[in-house]
Amino acid sequence: MLFWILVAVLTAIVGAVLLYPLLRGAKVAEDGHAGEAAVYRDQLRELDRDVAGGLISPEEAGYARAEIGRRLLAVSNTKSGAVKTPAGGYRLSQAFIIVLLPVLGLCLYLVKGNPGLPSQPLEARLEGPGNDLAISIVKVERHLAQHPDDGKGWEVLAPIYFKTNRIGDAELAYRNVIRLLGPSAERLGGLGEVLVMKADGVVTAEARSTMQQSLALDADNPRALFYLALALEQDGKAAEAKTAFEALAKQSPADAPWMAAVNDHIAKNGGTAEMAQGSANPNAPGNPTAEQVAAANAMNSGDRLQMIRGMVESLDAKLKEDPRNFEGWMRLIRSYAVLNDKDRAVDALKRGLKAFPADGGEGQQLLALAKELGLPTGVTQQ
Numbered sequence: 001m002l003f004w005i006l007v008a009v010l011t012a013i014v015g016a017v018l019l020y021p022l023l024r025g026a027k028v029a030e031d032g033h034a035g036e037a038a039v040y041r042d043q044l045r046e047l048d049r050d051v052a053g054g055l056i057s058p059e060e061a062g063y064a065r066a067e068i069g070r071r072l073l074a075v076s077n078t079k080s081g082a083v084k085t086p087a088g089g090y091r092l093s094q095a096f097i098i099v100l101l102p103v104l105g106l107c108l109y110l111v112k113g114n115p116g117l118p119s120q121p122l123e124a125r126l127e128g129p130g131n132d133l134a135i136s137i138v139k140v141e142r143h144l145a146q147h148p149d150d151g152k153g154w155e156v157l158a159p160i161y162f163k164t165n166r167i168g169d170a171e172l173a174y175r176n177v178i179r180l181l182g183p184s185a186e187r188l189g190g191l192g193e194v195l196v197m198k199a200d201g202v203v204t205a206e207a208r209s210t211m212q213q214s215l216a217l218d219a220d221n222p223r224a225l226f227y228l229a230l231a232l233e234q235d236g237k238a239a240e241a242k243t244a245f246e247a248l249a250k251q252s253p254a255d256a257p258w259m260a261a262v263n264d265h266i267a268k269n270g271g272t273a274e275m276a277q278g279s280a281n282p283n284a285p286g287n288p289t290a291e292q293v294a295a296a297n298a299m300n301s302g303d304r305l306q307m308i309r310g311m312v313e314s315l316d317a318k319l320k321e322d323p324r325n326f327e328g329w330m331r332l333i334r335s336y337a338v339l340n341d342k343d344r345a346v347d348a349l350k351r352g353l354k355a356f357p358a359d360g361g362e363g364q365q366l367l368a369l370a371k372e373l374g375l376p377t378g379v380t381q382q
Contacts, residue, residue: 040072151180155187162194163361170194185218196227201368203231222248222258233269242269260327261369264334309339316348323355326362330369337373346375 044065051061137160144153154176161170174191181187192210196203203211208231215224229244245265252259312335319328329352336345349370356362370377 037072040068043068044072148176149180151177154180158190162190162197165359165361165364167194167198171198183213183217185214185221185224188214188217189221189223192227193223196230197364197368201372203227203234207231220251222252222256226258226262229265233265238269242266242271245269246271257327260331261334264331264338267338268334308335312336312339316344319348319351323351326352326356326365329355329366333366333369333375334373337375342375345370345373349375 047056047061047064047068050056051058056064137157140153140157144150144157147153154173158170158173158177161167161173171191171194174187174194178187178191188210192207192214195207195210199207208228211224211227211231214221215228218224225244225248229241229248232244233241242265245262249259249262249266252262312332315328315332315335319325319332322328329348333345333348333352336342336348349366352366353363356366358364358367367377
């Protein structure tokens with residue numbers, strides 16, 4: 001009830017503030033006309049005194065009196081007619097402000113608002129359950145502010161920071177996890193990946209060292225194997241990089257989410273595209289069948305290239321029908337780049353960013369791939 005009383009009082013105050021200039025405007029106009037008429041009357045009286053004193057001739061006084069009289073008459077007509085004209089407009093404005101405006105506001109609130117909803121400050125929202133990721137992050141951050149040595153809390157936040165593109169916070173979280181709970185293959189791999197993203201896709205010396213530590217704890221860690229192979233590629237060691245990527249492809253399940261990127265790197269480092277694609281999930285859109293692989297092996301280089309272009313165009317067409325295939329966009333962008341068709345690669349990047357915006361995790365991976373391939377990353381989503 002107190003809330004509604006306050007709303008009513010505020011509405012009345014706002015109405016009074018809005019009405020005051022209108023009411024004051026009419027009064028000011030009327031006072032202004034009255035003052036102007038008084039000035040002209042004073043001029044007539046002074047004119048009579050000048051004639052009596054012999055300062056001007058009666059003929060000159062007649063001309064002046066006629067002009068002053070004309071102006072006085074004009075002011076008198078304005079005072080009697082012009083003030084009355086806007087009265088209806090003022091009354092309409094008053095009715096709108098006093099009646100219609102509150103009614104419109106009430107109707108809008110009844111449609112969009114929720115009068116029965118109790119107030120819920122931030123403290124209450126933090127205490128209550130919910131699926132709001134931002135609220136969950138705030139809860140964990142507040143907990144860690146009071147208990148900074150809670151390694152489990154940092155372990156919860158680290159991957160969330162990474163997925164929400166808070167790279168600096170993710171690095172701090174992973175370092176705290178490793179400091180408090182000790183190194184593991186997963187934690188070191190997470191830190192190494194953060195360091196790569198922090199360097200815009202470049203596997204720095206620190207990132208490589210971190211991945212090697214991760215690999216020492218788990219020799220089959222696909223994330224560490226991938227980034228160490230990528231480091232070889234970035235160092236210009238194409239043959240060694242191809243061997244490393246092929247080894248990762250052989251030990252990975254056919255439907256592993258990283259296989260599309262692995263196959264793309266195999267092709268980039270000198271492996272045949274059909275071999276690289278053939279090791280991936282056969283059901284993925286754009287992958288060749290066993291018959292296509294066999295036929296490609298029997299072709300000359302020109303026919304093989306034409307076949308590869310046809311496969312890439314087929315993948316492009318399928319992505320137009322199903323743009324939510326993230327691995328497909330990664331493969332398509334790299335395929336166009338490998339074929340040295342930069343214009344189509346950039347176009348594929350734009351369309352991929354439309355499906356997976358740059359402020360998300362997938363969009364950041366698309367941009368990282370573009371930087372790795374030397375494509376312009378300042379593209380706009382069309």
